[in-house]
Amino acid sequence: MRGYGRERQHRDREWVPRRIRDDWKGQLGVRYEVLECIGEGTYGQVFRARRSSDGEIVALKRIHLQESLVSSSALSENSAVVDEISALLELDHPNVVKLLEYFEHNSAVVLVFEFLATNLAEVIKRGQEPLDEADVKGWMVQILCGLAACHDAAIIHRDLKPANLLISKGGVLKLGDFGLARVCKDGERVEFTHMLATRWYRAPELLYGARECGKGVDIWAVGCIFAELLARAPLFPGDCEIDQLSRVVKMMGIADESNWPGVSDLPDFGKILFSPPEIIPLERALPNASEGAIRLLKKMLVYSPESRVSAAEALQDEYFLTAPLPKPAADLWIPPITPQKGTTRGEGNTRHQWRATHC
Ligand SMILES: Nc1ncnc2c1ncn2[C@@H]1O[C@H](COP(=O)(O)OP(=O)(O)O)[C@@H](O)[C@H]1O
Ligand SMILES: [Mg+2]
Numbered sequence: 398m399r400g401y402g403r404e405r406q407h408r409d410r411e412w413v414p415r416r417i418r419d420d421w422k423g424q425l426g427v428r429y430e431v432l433e434c435i436g437e438g439t440y441g442q443v444f445r446a447r448r449s450s451d452g453e454i455v456a457l458k459r460i461h462l463q464e465s466l467v468s469s470s471a472l473s474e475n476s477a478v479v480d481e482i483s484a485l486l487e488l489d490h491p492n493v494v495k496l497l498e499y500f501e502h503n504s505a506v507v508l509v510f511e512f513l514a515t516n517l518a519e520v521i522k523r524g525q526e527p528l529d530e531a532d533v534k535g536w537m538v539q540i541l542c543g544l545a546a547c548h549d550a551a552i553i554h555r556d557l558k559p560a561n562l563l564i565s566k567g568g569v570l571k572l573g574d575f576g577l578a579r580v581c582k583d584g585e586r587v588e589f590t591h592m593l594a595t596r597w598y599r600a601p602e603l604l605y606g607a608r609e610c611g612k613g614v615d616i617w618a619v620g621c622i623f624a625e626l627l628a629r630a631p632l633f634p635g636d637c638e639i640d641q642l643s644r645v646v647k648m649m650g651i652a653d654e655s656n657w658p659g660v661s662d663l664p665d666f667g668k669i670l671f672s673p674p675e676i677i678p679l680e681r682a683l684p685n686a687s688e689g690a691i692r693l694l695k696k697m698l699v700y701s702p703e704s705r706v707s708a709a710e711a712l713q714d715e716y717f718l719t720a721p722l723p724k725p726a727a728d729l730w731i732p733p734i735t736p737q738k739g740t741t742r743g744e745g746n747t748r749h750q751w752r753a754t755h756c
Pocket of ligand 2: 438560561574
């Protein structure tokens with residue numbers, strides 16, 4: 398069993414689902430009507446479906462269990478599933494996606510979520526150029542509220558990026574995809590073996606091979622997302638780990654003990670040497686950003702993870718208190734939602750088969 402699993406057993410609450418509910422085995426077709434496949438990712442597929450009891454549209458995320466664990470349902474060993482479920486059960490916040498229920502189905506675990514029509518990657522891709530500052534603030538406030546709730550519950554998300562920030566028809570943004578989330582009690586740092594989080598949003602300590610991480614990795618990612626909202630283009634679109642790091646160095650200078658105490662202890666520090674770059678400061682990279690935006694961004698994109706602003710502190714920043722004020726969710730621009738299959742009657746023959754292996 399992995400370290401964090403042991404750690405969780407010491408918590409007051411029994412919150413690790415040791416066995417997935419199996420009383421619904423074979424009940425999928427009865428409880429949910431699968432309409433179409435809407436996403437395919439690291440661990441499985443996501444389907445849009447209709448709940449039979451009340452017609453509510455939901456998202457079903459099917460995660461394949463590791464072969465060796467299927468028979469025993471030894472979920473405490475099946476880390477990705479357990480981590481995602483555990484994190485979500487711990488959280489009940491308007492800016493965090495709601496897990497409605499979960500069950501086992503044919504060697505997979507199915508997580509049932511509220512259905513969210515779009516995500517922040519779509520807003521960035523399809524929105525006007527540049528986005529209104531009041532819109533940027535409206536999205537940022539929601540991201541930070543969701544993240545403050547996670548961090549308050551000692552959960553590190555570890556894979557924040559625009560595509561994982563889901564948005565409802567009413568403009569409410571919700572942190573989604575907790576497949577890499579980990580629990581981290583105050584002052585503790587979480588150990589991990591593999592770094593799977595998306596490269597463009599990956600904090601420099603991870604790029605230097607850190608084997609443990611804290612809440613600062615989420616703040617770095619939020620800084621990258623903030624810059625992407627301002628520029629409508631990714632801030633550090635590295636095409637490999639070294640390119641990723643060199644893009645960060647170009648903006649922030651070479652990391653050393655003076656600007657990042659402890660950096661020389663990181664496993665890969667010294668393995669990659671950079672010649673002094675011509676620095677392109679944030680102001681130049683984001684010429685349309687206001688002074689207030691740059692000031693807050695500079696509190697997030699700090700080399701030393703301990704020195705990064707917290708989500709709760711960022712929410713108190715002057716940036717959100719000065720005009721233009723953050724737009725309320727209902728007024729935020731979101732891409733037009735196209736009518737979807739299965740929302741009217743008579744489309745039975747276009748529906749996806751649950752057993753489809755690919756989208
Ligand atoms: N609750 C949801 N409502 C609507 N679409 C969703 C929902 N959850 C996930 N999706 C879609 O499925 C995709 C993959 O889901 P995600 O949870 O991010 O899993 P992965 O670990 O595979 O990236 C998302 O990018 C999104 O397009
Ligand atoms: Mg995802």
